[in-house]
Amino acid sequence: MTALLSLRNARVAYGAVVAVEGVDLDVGEGELVTLLGANGAGKSSLLRALSGLEKLEGEATFLGRDLHTITPADRARLGLVHVPEGRGIFAPLSVEENLQLGGLRLSRAALAAAQKDLDFMRLDADAFAAWERALGPEPLDPELTAERFSGIIRGSSSAVKSILMDQKRLAGVGNIYANEALWRARVRPARRGAQVTHPQCAVLLGELRAVLTESIALRGTTFRDYRDAYGGRGGFAEKLQAYGREGAPCVRCGAALAATHAIEGRQTVWCRSCQR
Numbered sequence: 001m002t003a004l005l006s007l008r009n010a011r012v013a014y015g016a017v018v019a020v021e022g023v024d025l026d027v028g029e030g031e032l033v034t035l036l037g038a039n040g041a042g043k044s045s046l047l048r049a050l051s052g053l054e055k056l057e058g059e060a061t062f063l064g065r066d067l068h069t070i071t072p073a074d075r076a077r078l079g080l081v082h083v084p085e086g087r088g089i090f091a092p093l094s095v096e097e098n099l100q101l102g103g104l105r106l107s108r109a110a111l112a113a114a115q116k117d118l119d120f121m122r123l124d125a126d127a128f129a130a131w132e133r134a135l136g137p138e139p140l141d142p143e144l145t146a147e148r149f150s151g152i153i154r155g156s157s158s159a160v161k162s163i164l165m166d167q168k169r170l171a172g173v174g175n176i177y178a179n180e181a182l183w184r185a186r187v188r189p190a191r192r193g194a195q196v197t198h199p200q201c202a203v204l205l206g207e208l209r210a211v212l213t214e215s216i217a218l219r220g221t222t223f224r225d226y227r228d229a230y231g232g233r234g235g236f237a238e239k240l241q242a243y244g245r246e247g248a249p250c251v252r253c254g255a256a257l258a259a260t261h262a263i264e265g266r267q268t269v270w271c272r273s274c275q276r
C-alpha cells in the first residue's frame with residue numbers, strides 16, 4: 001500500500017506550548033482516518049498544520065512529495081484542507097463523539113487513554129456508515145423541512161444553542177455559526193428548545209442556512225492570527241455580528257452584547273435587549 005499522507009515525528013508548537021508531539025501516521029489511498037482525543041489533545045492543531053495554517057515540524061510527505069514544499073493553496077487544491085468546525089473532519093467533536101464516529105464502543109480505560117493522547121482510528125465502510133447514521137441532518141439538506149427542524153428544537157429542554165451544536169441532532173453547526181444564527185433570528189441562546197415557538201424555529205432555520213451559505217461563499221471564518229488555506233483571513237469573519245463582539249454595541253439595537261461560557265463551555269455572545 002502506498003501512503004498518500006505520511007508523518008514521522010510530527011510536532012506542532014505555539015511558541016513554548018507544544019500542542020502535538022511525536023505523531024507517526026500513514027494514510028493510504030481510500031482510507032478514512034479520524035482523530036481521537038479530548039479538547040487540547042491536538043486534533044485541531046494537527047489538522048491546521050497539515051493544511052498549512054500552522055507550522056508543522058517533522059517529516060511529512062503527501063502524494064510522494066515533501067509536504068513542507070507544497071504551498072497551503074496547493075494543499076487545498078489537492079484536497080488537504082481544514083474545514084473549521086465543519087462536518088468533513090471531526091475536530092469540534094468531543095472524545096465521546098469521536099469514538100462514536102468510529103462506530104466502536106471502547107472500554108472506560110481506552111476512553112481515558114484517548115482523552116490523554118491524540119490517536120487515530122481507521123474507519124472501514126461499515127464504521128463509516130455507522131458514523132453517518134449517528135449524525136443528525138445537515139441544515140442545508142433540502143430534506144430538512146421547517147417542521148422537522150422545529151421537531152428537533154422543540155423536542156428538547158436543553159438550551160437552544162446546545163441543541164443546534166449537538167451533532168447527533170444537527171450535523172455541522174459550529175459554535176460561531178450557532179451564535180450568529182441565534183442573533184439574526186433574535187432568539188436567546190439559553191432559551192429552552194421546548195420554549196422556542198414554531199414560527200421562531202422557521203426563522204432560525206432560515207437564518208442558520210443563510211449564515212452557512214454566506215460563510216461557504218466567503219471561504220469560512222478565521223480569527224486573530226489564524227490564516228486560512230488561501231493565505232488570507234476568511235471573509236466571513238468580517239461579517240460576524242455577534243461572535244467576537246462581546247461588549248460592543250448590537251448593530252440592531254445598540255445595547256452592549258453580553259458574553260458567557262455557561263452553555264457547553266463554549267463562548268456565547270448575545271444581545272440581552274433584542275434576543276428573546
Ligand SMILES: [Zn+2]
Nearest residue numbers: 250253271274
Ligand atoms: Zn440588540
